[in-house]
Amino acid sequence: MLSFGQYSEDGDWVEHTAESVIAAGRTTFQSYLFFRSPVHGVCVALDGDIQSCEADEAIYHEALVHPAMLVHPDPRRVLIMGGGEGATAREVLRHPGVTRVVMVDMDAEFVELCRTHLAGWNAGAFADPRLDVQCRDINEFLDEPGEGFDVVIGDLVDFNDPDDPAAALYSRQLYERLRRRLNPGAITATQAGGLTTGRTAAHAHVRATLDAAFTNVSSYGIVVPSFYHLWSYVLASDERLPDVDALPMERFAQRATARRLALPATGPASLAATFALPVSIYEKLQKPAT
Amino acid sequence: MLSFGQYSEDGDWVEHTAESVIAAGRTTFQSYLFFRSPVHGVCVALDGDIQSCEADEAIYHEALVHPAMLVHPDPRRVLIMGGGEGATAREVLRHPGVTRVVMVDMDAEFVELCRTHLAGWNAGAFADPRLDVQCRDINEFLDEPGEGFDVVIGDLVDFNDPDDPAAALYSRQLYERLRRRLNPGAITATQAGGLTTGRTAAHAHVRATLDAAFTNVSSYGIVVPSFYHLWSYVLASDERLPDVDALPMERFAQRATARRLALPATGPASLAATFALPVSIYEKLQKPAT
Amino acid sequence: MLSFGQYSEDGDWVEHTAESVIAAGRTTFQSYLFFRSPVHGVCVALDGDIQSCEADEAIYHEALVHPAMLVHPDPRRVLIMGGGEGATAREVLRHPGVTRVVMVDMDAEFVELCRTHLAGWNAGAFADPRLDVQCRDINEFLDEPGEGFDVVIGDLVDFNDPDDPAAALYSRQLYERLRRRLNPGAITATQAGGLTTGRTAAHAHVRATLDAAFTNVSSYGIVVPSFYHLWSYVLASDERLPDVDALPMERFAQRATARRLALPATGPASLAATFALPVSIYEKLQKPAT
Amino acid sequence: MLSFGQYSEDGDWVEHTAESVIAAGRTTFQSYLFFRSPVHGVCVALDGDIQSCEADEAIYHEALVHPAMLVHPDPRRVLIMGGGEGATAREVLRHPGVTRVVMVDMDAEFVELCRTHLAGWNAGAFADPRLDVQCRDINEFLDEPGEGFDVVIGDLVDFNDPDDPAAALYSRQLYERLRRRLNPGAITATQAGGLTTGRTAAHAHVRATLDAAFTNVSSYGIVVPSFYHLWSYVLASDERLPDVDALPMERFAQRATARRLALPATGPASLAATFALPVSIYEKLQKPAT
Secondary structure (H helix, E strand, O other), rough: OOOEEEEOOHHHHHEEEEEEEEEEEEEOEEEEEEEEEOEEEEEEEEOOEEEEEEEHHHHHHHHHHHHHHOOOOOOEEEEEEOOOOOHEEEEEEEEOOOOOEEEEEOHHHHHHHHHHHHHHHHHOHHHHOOOHHHHHHHHHHOOOOOOOEEEEEEEEEOOOOOOOOOHHHOOHHHHHHHOOOOEEEEEEEEEEEOOOOEEEEEEEEHHHHHHHOOOOOEEEEEEHHHHHEEEEEEEEEEEOEEOOEOOOOOHHHHHHHOOOOOOOOOOHHHHHHHHOOOOOHHHHOOOOOO | OEEEEEHHHHHOOEEEEEEEEEEEEEOOOEEEEEEOOOOEEEEEEEEEEHHHHHHHHHHHHHHHHHHHHHHHHOOOOEEEOOOOHHHHHHHOOOOOOOOOOEEEEEOOHHHHHHHOOOOOOOOHHOOOOOOEEEEOOOHHHHHOOOOOEEEEEEOOOOOOOOHHHHHHHHHHHHHHHHOOOOOEEEEEEEEEEEEOOOOHHHHHHHHHHHHHHEEEEEEEEEEEHHHEEEEEEEEEEOOOOOOOOOOOHHHHHHHHHHHHOOOOOOHHHHHOOOOOOOHHHHHHHOOOOO | EEEEEEEEOOOOOOEEEEEEEEEEEEEOOOEEEEEEOOEEEEEEEOOOOOEEEEOOOHHHOOOOOOOOHHHHOOOOOOEEEOOOOOOHHHHHOOOOOEEEEEEEEOOOOHHHHHHHOOOHHHHHHHHEEEEEEEOOOOOHHHHHOOOOOOEEEOOOOOOOOOOOOOHHOOOOOHHHHHHEEEEEEEEEEEEEEOOOOOOOOHHHHHHHHHHHHHHEEEEEEEHHHHHEEEEEEEEEEEOOOOOOEOOOOHHHHHHHHHHHOOOOOOOOOHHHHOOOHHHHHHHHHHHOOO | OEEEEOOOOOEEEEEEEEEEEEEEOOOOOOOEEEEEEEOOOOEEEEEOOOEEEOOOHHHHHHHHHHHHHHHOOOOEEEEEEEOOOOHHHHHOOOOOOOOOEEEOOHHHHHHHHHHHHHHHHOOHHHHOOEEEEEEEOHHHHHHHHOOOEEEEEEOOOOOOOOHHHHHHHOHHHHHHHHHHHHHEEEEEEEEEEEEOOOOOOOHHHHHHHHHHHOEEEEEEEEEEHHOOOOEEEEEEEEEOOOOOEEOOOOHHHHHHHOOOOOOOOOHHHHHHHHHHHHHHHHHHHHHOOO
């Protein structure tokens, strides 16, 4: 029996049964594995960490994209940092007011692999004329002068400890650079890793980083079954953001309706409720790490 | 390295590292294992399934007990079906209006083991004069004429398939018997197993069973990190219940305040938000199984 | 981390780390997986059981082929039952007196996969004009009148319990058919599965089957590291065979020298010593199963 | 399901199912775990490595003790280095000419645990008046002037890499000290870890160490099923020793008979044959490591 195992967010061992391997190898930047699970469908792992699984990637991607897009009254120009699978772009492009999406992912080979092996998953996003895919370093991109964005979505690989090299993707320098490319009223969202009672350091690090760059930050999370954990995200803006005391139930429902948004995996109520984290977890997020 | 492994709700394999074994053996009814995890603290397993772990048992038990108790305007008499660990009783007894709690758990040996090994966990509940522990079959108890209850909490072992013997604890017969012992306006809550995108049959079975006995049912769920899944519950009553379109945010907050309830693991907002399940999961719960 | 796990011969769980997957799929008859282990090199599994690994397949194949070939004073015509990987043929063809080898393996697709992915492994055997590969059912082949053989090597998939369908490949019927195709003085050898202190049933079944068809049988075994066990074989003949009280040390050495046989993985002394099984295991092989 | 996992000698992962835990904790020197496997019976692990299992400890201990004892024409005084379980002493004491056995094991608490939990295993050895158990450091013991020994058995914990602290138990210093306490014609045997095609470094290190202190060394190995590997040993002496070209078949059989030795797990032929290692493994042992 073939299986794919990894340590969970809190240090136990989780194995996904693998029916078959679709593609495996290394790009210039990372090792990749596309396999088929009898439970979760096609799964994608990078450097030994599951990134997304067919059966519930829509939960992950809807929760990543739509809170930021629904908080913003009229998002037109959107920047995606990372997002190689194409599913983040797919969700962004569902908002009819969007006129331009720039997706900056360093790994052209991985983007190509996703285009080939995850076609049902990108659902035509790569062919949408509004999408501009740039395979380059995000810091380089942000340093150039250029257009501003209304919403920025961070779909970069996650890290387990603040010492992990991938933590650089969640640094103050990057977010300071990012500020220069934001339109007034911009909303930024980023995934922030698995979140458990015992391991809150990674999320707290991301939150503290964004907190240094923006007036307001807000944490939220949703269960992605194939990740075996609550998956967490951070919203940041100089505008007011939803939080545990002000779940944006009606706003999300109204704007989703107005934009004729299908949210087939989550729904507006479920997305609004993601901001009500259990207090025993929420309390640990205020300060960086334990 | 010692570890405790079990298939997750959806068929993958999850291993908890075990630092040491505190107690292991068999009672008349089931095998038990109390072990210490470096991640989750003391963990309790019955017949090979984790029941609770020290680090987050409060999330599981608060979510099991308080929605029903907060929906009811004045719960005084409470029945707990199962609940051997004593933590369900602990949560019930926090509501100051409660005058009597009957806990019916078939397995006297397991209750005694929990009293010994989980003392911090029951937190004195077994010594509370309002608690009456009866170690006997729940069906037998319900068949006798006797006092009525305002709230009933089902904290019985879970099952994976409707064919599993433990499924009898979630049968229509049991709930028909239960109805005879309910006071007007009674609220019933039961745990209903792990809930994932792919495996919804166990929850749907519990929900359908309660749906046959009560006018209204409502599903909700919360992440218990050591269970590696969304954990689900069903509320049932002839009264109106919270649901995804009517999260009881204010009611839960007001009643928690009025009753001076500490909800240190979850909080009223988080408990109210548990009713907003992702639609891709929620839709599958309406009908029994797939 | 990708890994390939299977229950060991005695019921524990063994996982081979998999660096990459070379080929995976199903033929008409069985599922196959060719993967690369950092420890054992290329590994081949059929229906979830490891068949051979690059790092030590030579130990398995030398031990399968050479005792029978060295017991026989002048083996010319050899039949291989199974042997899809081509390495059994490779070993047989090393004996310079061999003029014809018929290899009967049912699964043409698997033979083709081995020709492609295990080229270093067959080492040109498939190109040797003395080898005649016939992809068909072994029973059918044996039923036809035809040439006789001096040595027969059984390299068929193994089975764990006498109830397993693969046990038919080790049936009395098959060996009665086989007798009709044997030359006088013929020696038969077959692999007979993993052999441990606790699990001797599979080997005992094979031994009993051959014992019913031949005057003499002899059990032997060698450690194949990647199999995590003593691997066992049975020799059968109407001639006298080596056994624990008469290790053929000198005969094997002399004949290997005379035939200029390289036995790079095992050596003649090690092959002769394989007949000295520990008595606690040997005693259990005399009667079919426990 | 509770299980005990460890990396195998060559880096794969092997899990023993654990039915129950008999004792677990730490002594001053090491962590211990006594558990029951449905396959191997009671198993003992120290610092995360299996030491012995009830079902086949006799194979391990007979192979450790009897080759040295049978090579020596008249062993009377025997030193055991380590051997806390008491089974090595049990085997030594079976030789009727033995008048005195000194067992030096540093860990008094572990020896006591074995006396309690492995009583069937020591089989009364600890009560034999010929046995003198000294719980102290072996270097200290050897530094003192004192009696000489005919046979020395090393049953110390094994190590995986020459850098491992336990490698000090296999150092030249220790064997130089040991020489001062040897009677003329003395034979030394030590266990030397698991031995696989890919991992020969630990054995080669032990062999090289003994080679520096003695005129002759000889490697041998036997399968201990619960160790999932060929288990290896080294004999050392200034006398002539058995080797792959001179298996001591008759000598072992004659001396076992003369001493009325039961060798119920292995037998004299099987012990003699352990010196015929496969050449692909044997060749790698001559030089320290790869």
